[in-house]
Amino acid sequence: MSNRLWSALKGAFASSVLVANAVTVFSGMIPFALLKLALPFGAVRRGTDRVLNALAEGWIAVNGGWMALVRQTHWDVTGLDGLRRRGWYLVSSNHQSWVDILVLQKVFHRRVPFLKFFLKRQLLFVPIMGLAWWALDFPFMRRGSGSRTRDLATARAACAKFRQIPTSVMNFLEGTRFTPAKHQQQQSPYRHLLKPKVGGLAAALSAMGERFDALLDVTIVYPEGVPTFWDLLSGRVRQVVVRVRELEIPPDLLGGDYEGDPQFRARIQGWVQELWAEKDRRIEELVAGPEASAVS
Numbered sequence: 039m040s041n042r043l044w045s046a047l048k049g050a051f052a053s054s055v056l057v058a059n060a061v062t063v064f065s066g067m068i069p070f071a072l073l074k075l076a077l078p079f080g081a082v083r084r085g086t087d088r089v090l091n092a093l094a095e096g097w098i099a100v101n102g103g104w105m106a107l108v109r110q111t112h113w114d115v116t117g118l119d120g121l122r123r124r125g126w127y128l129v130s131s132n133h134q135s136w137v138d139i140l141v142l143q144k145v146f147h148r149r150v151p152f153l154k155f156f157l158k159r160q161l162l163f164v165p166i167m168g169l170a171w172w173a174l175d176f177p178f179m180r181r182g183s184g185s186r187t188r189d190l191a192t193a194r195a196a197c198a199k200f201r202q203i204p205t206s207v208m209n210f211l212e213g214t215r216f217t218p219a220k221h222q223q224q225q226s227p228y229r230h231l232l233k234p235k236v237g238g239l240a241a242a243l244s245a246m247g248e249r250f251d252a253l254l255d256v257t258i259v260y261p262e263g264v265p266t267f268w269d270l271l272s273g274r275v276r277q278v279v280v281r282v283r284e285l286e287i288p289p290d291l292l293g294g295d296y297e298g299d300p301q302f303r304a305r306i307q308g309w310v311q312e313l314w315a316e317k318d319r320r321i322e323e324l325v326a327g328p329e330a331s332a333v334s
Contacts, residue, residue: 048108049272055104056271063097064170071173080202087203090173091152098143098152105144109273113145117282121149124204126249128242128287129153131256132231132317133210134264137275141258142208145280150254151204156193156238175199179238187297193241201249209238211310216264230321234310236303240296243306247293255283257317259324279324285313 067090074086105111121127127150131142139155146153152174159178162168172178177196200207211234214220226233243250259279269275291309294302 045272045274049268052104052108052271052273056101059097059100060167063093063100064166067093067170067173068166071169074173083199084202086173087175090170091203094152094170094174095147098147101140102144102147105140105270108271109275111275112277113280114277115145115280115282117280117284118145118149120284121146121254122251123148123151125150125251126200126204126246127151127206127252127254128239128246128250129206129208129254129256130211130239130313131208132216132258132321133212133214134216134258134260136215136267137260137265137270138210138215138258140270141278141280142256145256145282146206150206153206153208154196154200155208156210177238193238194245197242197245201246206254207242207246209242211235211239211314228314228318230325231314231318234314236307236310237296239310240294240303240306243287243291244293244296250287250292253285253287255285255313255317257281257320257324259321261325281320281324 070086070089070093074083074090129142129146129150131138142153154174154176156177156179157171162172162178164171175196177193179192197207212232213235214232216230216232220232224233257280259281260275261277261279265275288305288309291302291306294306296303296306
């Protein structure tokens with residue numbers, strides 16, 4: 039059997055499991071989502087949230103299973119020691135591919151609370167999954183012209199709910215996947231990153247403030263090139279490098295007014311730019327260094 043045909047068969051298998059897993063788990067969420075909608079009280083919300091998060095973590099576990107079956111990918115991951123399942127984390131990562139989402143879910147599975155992503159508002163209307171994401175309190179962002187104020191309000195409202203049970207709030211600061219064309223269009227000062235957008239992160243800090251235990255600064259590198267989602271499904275991702283840094287959030291960035299306080303806005307932008315410059319250097323080292331060339 040040719041490698042191409044074998045990859046296609048693995049991709050078909052993984053796709054089938056992925057779809058069946060999503061339909062089964064997200065359909066199972068619907069009764070609890072409707073209960074949460076009908077009875078939006080604190081005690082009911084806490085109970086339904088625990089069930090919904092448990093179902094979502096089951097979905098992640100199954101995804102990890104088919105990923106292992108189609109390819110024994112070499113996972114080079116550091117920085118997970120000391121993380122807590124019952125903590126509150128603000129998580130930030132570079133963004134290159136839809137594969138990033140499954141990578142993050144696999145790496146943090148049962149090490150930190152279930153990741154809650156900032157999503158584009160259009161995804162709210164995806165059948166079954168849109169309702170599930172709403173029930174899981176994922177913030178839906180418009181990200182269009184003139185929508186920044188509404189997006190910040192949406193992020194604050196979602197993050198206020200996250201204060202009730204341990205949560206990891208995940209935000210791709212670039213706002214979109216990195217491509218050379220976008221990089222050139224932005225005239226980004228970073229070699230491997232787009233310019234960061236700070237509004238969502240600032241809204242999370244404003245809504246939750248001191249509740250966060252730390253920022254988890256994540257750097258993802260694919261040494262053999264950025265994979266497509268089909269590459270993952272068909273077992274073509276040979277190596278993934280992930281570096282996690284647990285960083286203290288500066289006290290003067292907790293609870294500030296990003297929109298109304300220019301000094302606070304300048305402080306948080308400066309902090310993020312420093313993080314981004316360091317991440318850009320780290321990616322360069324990982325791409326060029328021996329870690330990027332060794333595949334087990």
